[in-house]
Amino acid sequence: AQSVTQPDIHITVSEGASLELRCNYSYGATPYLFWYVQSPGQGLQLLLKYFSGDTLVQGIKGFEAEFKRSQSSFNLRKPSVHWSDAAEYFCAGTSGTYKYIFGTGTRLKVLA
Amino acid sequence: GAVVSQHPSRVICKSGTSVKIECRSLDFQATTMFWYRQFPKQSLMLMATSNEGSKATYEQGVEKDKFLINHASLTLSTLTVTSAHPEDSSFYICSARALETYEQYFGPGTRLTVT
Numbered sequence: 001a002q003s004v005t006q007p008d009i010h011i012t013v014s015e016g017a018s019l020e021l022r023c024n025y026s027y028g029a030t031p032y033l034f035w036y037v038q039s040p041g042q043g044l045q046l047l048l049k050y051f052s053g054d055t056l057v058q059g060i061k062g063f064e065a066e067f068k069r070s071q072s073s074f075n076l077r078k079p080s081v082h083w084s085d086a087a088e089y090f091c092a093g094t095s096g097t098y099k100y101i102f103g104t105g106t107r108l109k110v111l112a
Numbered sequence: 113g114a115v116v117s118q119h120p121s122r123v124i125c126k127s128g129t130s131v132k133i134e135c136r137s138l139d140f141q142a143t144t145m146f147w148y149r150q151f152p153k154q155s156l157m158l159m160a161t162s163n164e165g166s167k168a169t170y171e172q173g174v175e176k177d178k179f180l181i182n183h184a185s186l187t188l189s190t191l192t193v194t195s196a197h198p199e200d201s202s203f204y205i206c207s208a209r210a211l212e213t214y215e216q217y218f219g220p221g222t223r224l225t226v227t
Contacts, residue, residue, distance in 0.1 A: 043205060043221040051214070
C-alpha cells in the first residue's frame, strides 16, 4: 500500500542550529513529493516540491530537500533555524490517482 | 497565481443546523477539488474528491449524507455539513487541482465550531 511516513512526531532544535526532518515514502513508482508548513490555526504553505530531475530541491525560507530513491526518502533540511520556523511540517506524496497521502506531521520547536 | 480561497474562515453554528463552506479557485480552472478535515494536532484526512459536474467520491468512513459536496463549476466547490453536531467541529481545508497537473493548491481553511 502507498504510504508517507514521518518518523519524528516532535523535534526540538536551538535557534541557529541545523535541521533535518525525515520523510519516507512507499509507492510503486516514483511519486511526486511535497513539503508543507502549517502554523497554528493556519492553512498549508508549500515549501518545496519534487517532480523529477535534480534530486536536490530548493524551496522557500531557506529550506531544501533531497530525494533519495535508494532510501525512499525525501528529507527536509535547513542549515540554520530561526525562531519563526517553529510550526508543524507535513510531507506529502501523490501518484497516478492525484490524491495526496500526508505524513502524520512533525512539530518543530525552536529554543532561543 | 494558483490561489484558492475559502469562505468563511470561521463559523460557529448551533447543533442541528447546517453550514456551507465555499472553496474557490481564483485564477485557474479546477478540474478536481478535494476536501480535507484536520483535527487538532493531527494530519489532514481526505474526506472526498469532487470533479466538476460529477458526484463526489467519498473516502471510506465519511458520511456522504452528512457532508454534501457540490462542484457545480470549474472554480467553485461547496461542502455542506448537515445537521451539525459538536463532534463535527474541526478545521476543514479544501484544495484544487488544475488539468494535467498533480499539484494541489490549498485554501486557508475554515474553522467550524458547533455549539
